[in-house]
Amino acid sequence: MGRNLVCSIFLPYTINFHLDELENKGPENLPASYEASRNRRNSVLIDNALSHLAISQKDNSPGTPVLTPQPENTSDYFGTAAVRRGGNTGSGTGSGIKTPKTSNIGTKTPLPASGRSSPVYTQPRSRAASPPSFTQPDDRFGAPGIGAKKNLIRKRRDSLIKDVALFESARWTVERGINGNNGLFSAVGAAVRDKKITNQLWVGLLGMPTESLSKKTKDAISAALLVKHQSLAVYTSDSEFEGHYNHYCRKILWPSLHYQHNEIFSFFHEENNWDAYVSVNQAFADKIIETYRSGDTIWVNDYHLLLVPGMVRKKLPNAAIGLFVHVSFPSSEVFRCFARRNELLLGMLGANLIGFQTEEYKRHFLQSCSRVLYAEATFGRILLEDRYIDVYSHPVSADPESVQANLDSEETIETIEVLKKRYENLNVFVGCDKLDPIRGIREKLLAFEQFLYDNPSYQKNTILLQTSAFTDEARQYGVEVSDIVTRINSTFGDFSLDHLPVTFLSRDLSYAQYLAVLSIADGFIVTSLREGMSLTCHEFILTQQEKKSPLIVSEFIGCSAFFREGALIVNPWSTLEMSHAMRKALEMDDASKKKRYDLCINVIRNHTASTWAAEFENRLKKSWTSQQRHDLSHIPKFTLNFVGSRYASAKKRLMFLNFDGQAVSWEGRHEFMDYHYGYIINILTRLVNDPKNVIYICSCLDRDELDSLFVNLPGLGLIAENGCYVKPHTAGDDNLQGWIRLFKKDEMTWRDSMHDIIEYYAERNQGSSLIDHGYAMEFNYVKAENKENGMRNALELCSSVNETGNTCKAIPMEGHVLIEPKNISKATAANYTLNKILHNPEDLDLVLVAGNNRTDEGTFVWANRLPIFSFTVSMRLENTDAHSYTDGVPSFFNVLNSLCE
Template identity: 30%
Template sequence: MSKTIIVSNRLPIKIIEEGDHYTLQPSEGGLATGLASIHAEGENSWIGWPGVSIVDADQRAYFTSALKKKRLVPLFLDEEEIKGFYEGFSNEVLWPIFHYLPSYANYDLSNWEMYVRVNEKFRDLILEHADPDDTIWVHDYQLLLLPGLLRKVLPEASIGFFQHIPFPSQELFRLIPWRRELLEGMLGADLLGFHTFDDVRHFISSATRLTSTNNNSNRLEVDDRTVFVEPFPMGIDSKRFSALSSEEPVLNRIAELKANFADQKIILSIDRLDYSKGITQRLEAFDLFLEENPDFHKRVTLYMVVVPSRDTVPRYRELKDQIDRLVGHINAKYGAYDWYPVAYFYHGYPVEEISALYNVADICLVTPMRDGMNLVSKEYVASRNDETGVLILSEIAGAAKELIDALIVNPNDIHDIRDALLNALNMPTAEMKKRMKAMRELVFKFNVQHWATLFMNKLQETKNVQSTTKARLVGANIEQQIIDQYRRASSRLLLLDYDGTLVGFQDDIDKASPDEELYQLLDALEADMHNHLVIISGRKHSTLEKWFQGRPYSLVAEHGVWTKEPDADWRLKSGLSNTWKEEVSTLMESYADRTPGAFVEEKSFSLAWHYRKVQRDLGTLRAHELIDNLRDYSAAYGLQLLDGDKVVEIRSAEVNKGRATLDILHENRYDFILSIGDDRTDEDTFQALPTEACTIKVGTEVSAAKFYLKRQRDVRVLLTKLVASNKPPVTQ
């Protein structure tokens, strides 16, 4: 029976060194809570670092055995590995780049090599416990290479990856020297999860620009796999925080805190020591608030908890010194013998103490400069059972996309934070409760268990899509079926698109002329007396005439405006009008004038706006704008709009490849029909053909076609095999 293996940098239980011995201690955190239910099922296991370097082999064996009883598998790292992999590459390259602080990055080659080595070490340990059909869920930025490493040795495994910190824009991500390797590692997963849609968008942008990956919305094509990229905003164990608020130790501590801060409003700030948390800007904003609002002196206290983190690292030590100076400055400037504006605590607290603080805080001030989600904001909301309290939240925190009833601020703007503090302190009770009630409903619905369930369900759905996709991909079995049908048939129709099907795309449309290999292949197909070969294209008839003059193929140009049979003249479809072209041409040319690389191609009864040479996102943006502007003309003149591959075309609605195909079918009967195309215009052909026809889309499986091929060159391979199989049809 298949199982799920959770993989993270840290185990949900850590080994604590106490003097000359070690003990096991549960890890606090949303991830451990969220994955507890999945970990508890069947034979599921969890692999990760236990949080301490243990060199002694006997001690390693002892803890491995002890953790095994809890279905936890420790990966032991030595000091050199911790320094290079975790403290080095993970936190000196990935953390600052992903939090938009590139000047803090240290691109040390030896740290990168250690990062690769430790990811490989994780892979090797997983392989000792994983079966080919297992599900493996990898977590966070320390293990970006791991999905790709696993995919190479477990090609059929279900592999999910979730990123718990932000993903940067591609302009920042590409600063990393090893950006391609990191992306290829992540793309080994079947499903990639992020906290927000912005992170999804940034990842797709990087993947499509820095690798050969193509995308259709949030669906990526990686080798022969479909990979989905989705936002899954992480929640918390909201019931636990709500229940903590009613426990006796917490209630006792609440009473103590209220007695200590009688007649004062408490502004709560809880962060780990990190330059991404916006702590200094928050203090500067509080300083400004006190300076401009002396009426609140002795009536408000900023209760600030900073949890120690890496304070031996110079940059973090400098940050702590800066915080210390700011706190000292504010308390010295505004404080009195019976009041300190900032109550500052530099250490961690158990969850019971945190719960008490959530309950006494009138305001929770959460203003990170960049944060994947920020669970403190959700914990505060879940703890407020009486629906009082105000949340001030940075617009750059992932939680701001959900907790829209908070007071949203720009963390860089101390004046904005000052205004939010004044607003929060003066907020009417009715408005406060209305906002908090709305946020609590959301936090309780989208809790951490809901997050984990959604991800696992989507991973299963992704594998089902992949399975369906594989069934339609023209692999060895389907290819043989097509060849067998072709050989048995005595009357065959071959409908072949040109650009993107018989030849690859060129930036210059006039350079996509047929090569000698293509001429030989088409000649060989046409030489079979049982074949009727038709090239059905959006190209101008004059272009097809130049390329195929004297060749015995049937030609359909401009999607059916012009048709030509061998040894005959071109025939124009009757009843078409061009009265609209001048007006529409002016509009399309105006878009070409402000889009470098774009140009307008005029055909007999259509206009095409090409953007093959345009910068990727700019071309797509302009194309969508143009389509919106063309809709009025389409309705007024009875025209059809086509959003093709790097082209927007407008033409008479009376003309399309489907209608041209029906004309061909009306004239003859065939016992084998093969249609291959890559574009939106070819969908009309696929839909016009009878159900028994063999229809193939090039490049994507999202189509009315029965089958698909990944690449244009695969088309020639298939056609070559049809030629090679050319034997007399079997007599029935």
């Protein structure tokens, strides 16, 4: 059985080095590097403290009150026992996860999406920041430049040697990681628990600097992770990781994917750190390629690794590769701002299946591929020259079983009781977010301020409890948030009653405390300006079985579509709208609360984290199997040996043949027919004269042209204008004489508006033209002076037509785009022929469909689904839904000629 290689930027595990044990051995047994390392760590702590103090003094104006007074430990605030942090003791190097009973790093304890209490581990410092400041202009990802002094390089090398010796002599243990995609970890873990996924193997970084580790230490860690934790560790240099994660991912990809494009950051960071992004992705690809075995599936996750699918595809062309993008995906107008937009999209298109959180993100990706790469994007599929990629949406969810287990824990229950007493007789709104401008904390506070202004009766009995741990990255944003909190508390607070409307906790919470805060909320507010899903909303719903308080959620979050019927959906940019939602949440009657809650909880129970992970794996396997069948290297060639015996034994045969695609082009429709006319007519005559055969020619040509071409074959059935008209094969049946129209007049109402649109594009492309075929319209750019511009306009036309949901569809073909009725095709005409014209269709035991352009693919799909044995044949050397192929039209007719003999 193949393995499931689940790739994420960080593994669910990391390493903790027990350097404190070295000190207990006595000074005489310490490595020479230990004292220097300890002094350096102490120095860093002092520098950080001084830096934080200086910034606090600088950013807070004189007389401005600080944030909510913070206890030394969050447990003091919650009135429970101290939060137990990492620093495990135990025996054995790499012996496994050592879990304190109440710590959130336990094996079975999921990490919340935000507001979590992070354990403290002893790990190497990053080597990326080693060079002094004056070497930075000549840097590449933190390495000393050409202008760096030799003694500085020597000092850095000597320091590295000391660190290697230090960590090589220390005992280490594998711990639950504090970085990474916790929603993914929880989902895969739940699917493994439920036996929906088996034989999974994690691939990722350790979430810590590794350049200071010796090869011996890395090998030992890798072995322990593989054997005991089913994980493959990927190693990169600290400088490459710095450029990849902290610069390209966090300062370029993350903001722009969430519509917060920063021109200054893009100018300085995008090109400079692109090489680092490529290097880290290549390290993942190399590890996957090295590990891959036939039958494995590869599941790549999120925006950190968008290049990995393409890199792996180059080396493993037949591998099953999936990519799921957990964050939002912007519109094509935003995505095209990336300097490396082509490389990012091509990397993603190395996958067989690409998943997104919502239909909106999926649509944006399809548009980006169409408008940036000029790729043909249909509903849920990207068509390339040699293959296609399935694209779908299925939102991530939470794991109810795991959340419930933690809700029932003693620590959570105790904390809930403490909070209930603390906030007795108060309305409590809760928010739990990372301190990031994208999370919309500022907008939430402004809306709460508006709510208090608009509703004086709630000023003394309503609070907002917001948890957001401060980070260096969002320091300036934290100052802005602090000013708003101060203003609200100064305006509406009552210090004599110890009442502050906003309680802002800027420290981490344990998972038990986090769940307890959600449980006591009278309303949970999530106002992200953009976000992929926000699993905090799911966790809130799962904690509200008793109170059933409302969820207020931004319309720009993926879960707004998930909970659309049950949540209060708001525009975070409208303080007035959010203020009204807050009041509505507090004044909602119990019946309305229960109705909304039931809608939300049922959605979660029907779409759990476990089913999401299992669904992705199943979809990936199906997509890969289907695409293997479409690959010409995996489908048989249509030959006499392939079809002969089945053809000979059939008692009644039905054939639909189209050979006018590239052979009979719009510019010279009769070139092929003029040259091979006698040969083709001879073959068709013999086929038609066989009483076992019913033959139909399917064509894009109009009725008059087909009549003139096949005037001497009265027993030949004809399908004209890509399925708009059918001329029955049956001669002598008065009810089936002449051409039958298969469309209604109201299905052609699109023609007038489409005429203007195509004319608009044609006028702006010198040499291109609009051609009216009656049943269809064509934008033709074969003779355009600027072919690239013509192709771009053609694909924009396709996107605009196919996305509007009109009664017409656009089919891109070589040199032109065909616009025709949506509900009429060669497939619908073939189906009409089978069910309405053919006598005794139940006697049919063979169907053959052959074609050589894009319009035939629907007929292939139709025939493949028939309960009758079918041959589907593609005459073009591209990926196809046909189950066999030939090397062009002449080869196909050569086989037909052999069948007639």
